[in-house]
Amino acid sequence: MDPIAVTDDCVHGAFLPMSSFFLTVSPPNPMHLPFFTSFSPGVGLAWFVGGKKVFESSKGWTDVDKSTSLGNLVWPKPSLSGTKDGYDPKAISMISMEDVWIGGSSLQVSLSLPPSENVDDILWLPIQSLSITPRRAYKASIVVKVSCAITDLNLEMSVRGITGDTPSTVEITKLPVNPLLYGWSEYALIFTAASGGSLDISYAIGVTLKYTSPCPCDATITFGSLSTYIFPNSVTTLQHHISLAAFERIPSPETAPPFSGTLTWNISSILPLLTNVIYPTSAEDPHPTWTVDATYPSFLYFNIYVQRSTSPGYENVAFLGTTGFSGIENTFYIDGSHPIIISQQEGDRKGELESLRFWVQGVTDRGDVLSWDQCTSVEVQW
Structure with missing residues (x-):
């Protein structure tokens, strides 16, 4: 049989990323199912417990039971934004299997920071979207490690509305930073969506950055874990x-x-x-x-x-x-x-x-x- 001759040109539209064909859907409301992620794709080369490597494999391991969200707002491409005029945000995210807080991997975000002499400039890095019930108190915590050449980089955990809501629509109580082993730190806060509606609202949990630097600099933020759950009203905890x-x-x-x-x-x-x-x-x-x-x-x-x-x-x-x-x-x-x-x-x-x-x-x-x-x-x- 003679081969079929192709004479017509290949006609197609603009190429789109795979993510554009799927809706961004938040995980179940933490009021019904606590949210936790260690940013694990279910594979790894080692196993860590509290920042300490307790196991290492030359062939690696696979366990779908350990797979968690990679941060649907930061992976595979972060959406970094800032208040500085003319700022062109540059950020790259990757999975690390060498510097891990818990499980087999962590999420690293590399940032290229422009010069800044205004302490009021804020960079906002959303990590994970969540469905939140209005007027219910939630507790969120994140384990982070920061590597930066400048010493006055200030990181804080934050919650913002995905639909353009300002931070004032969320009542936030920040808790003291908890220093952990191996350079890790835990940031935590209690937040309540102040909306008067009854339907769940989509919010984003992330971090804000403030810094001053006369010249451009690079920073790496490693996220070890992120959790959100209903804040207990009781005074006694089992x-x-x-x-x-x-x-x-x-x-x-x-x-x-x-x-x-x-x-x-x-x-x-x-x-x-x-x-x-x-x-x-x-x-x-x-x-x-x-x-x-x-x-x-x-x-x-x-x-x-x-x-x-x-x-x-x-x-x-x-x-x-x-x-x-x-x-x-x-x-x-x-x-x-x-x-x-x-x-x-x-x-x-x-x-x-x-x-x-x-x-x-x-x-x-x-x-x-x-x-x-x-x-x-x-x-x-x-």
């Missing part, structure tokens, strides 16, 4: 605890490597010690002694660690993995042939350990990593 961890060996232990089995655990809640207790005035007093936080968080996943039973505390724990891959709640399969478990046996006079301790550490849907006193461990004899 504390998460991991409890009742158990280990069940596989049915045929004689044919399996040592310490192979299933690790399971339960979750408990503890009320903190009450202070300034106001006791009921009568049996019919409708006001309770304490009110429980209705926005009690759940867990995103759990980090699993192992250590020799003879090691004190938790300083020498070794990371094994995270839950989510199997899809079974509060369960993690321990493979006795794992290189980390085998490495725990090195140096033992008998060639193998008689017992190991497995730790379970929770990460909430607000991005909080439980402290070790809120975690639990189980010692497994062999």
Whole structure:
């Protein structure tokens, strides 16, 4: 068969980016489902917990359970704006897998800043859109690391309306900046949409920048995590605890490597010690002694660690993995042939350990990593 001769010219319209064919839709209202992102595409080369690298893989890892929003207003192209006349905003966003706060990646935004001698000049960098219910208080927090040649760069977290609303339409209470490890800082605020309507409104969470510099300069902002949830009205907050961890060996232990089995655990809640207790005035007093936080968080996943039973505390724990891959709640399969478990046996006079301790550490849907006193461990004899 003779090839078909193409004689007509290829006629097409203007090329458009893929994003132009899809509407920008905000995630569910945090009043119904807390919003959290660690800017993860569900793949990575390492794993970080609180800025510390606890695992590294030369081949990388893939886990769709860990994928989160990349910031729909900043990825793949930031929309930086400023108050300075004639300012041409220049910003580039990228995913970093080397400098990470939690999970396997972070979001880096590189900025080219023009000279500025006016402290009133403000740059606005929106990150994520959210649907907000008017007259409801929300708490938002973001973990950030800033690298800049100038020292007077001032970063603040902010909330603005996407439809051109000014910041005055949002009542904002800024909370103190919380310095974290490895150069990270947490910015947080409580905000309420002041609109008198009843329908949800689209707002953007981002950061504002102020600086003074006689010459152009570059800055890099690394975003580690972002969370938003309903601000609790209660004065008493339940504390998460991991409890009742158990280990069940596989049915045929004689044919399996040592310490192979299933690790399971339960979750408990503890009320903190009450202070300034106001006791009921009568049996019919409708006001309770304490009110429980209705926005009690759940867990995103759990980090699993192992250590020799003879090691004190938790300083020498070794990371094994995270839950989510199997899809079974509060369960993690321990493979006795794992290189980390085998490495725990090195140096033992008998060639193998008689017992190991497995730790379970929770990460909430607000991005909080439980402290070790809120975690639990189980010692497994062999």
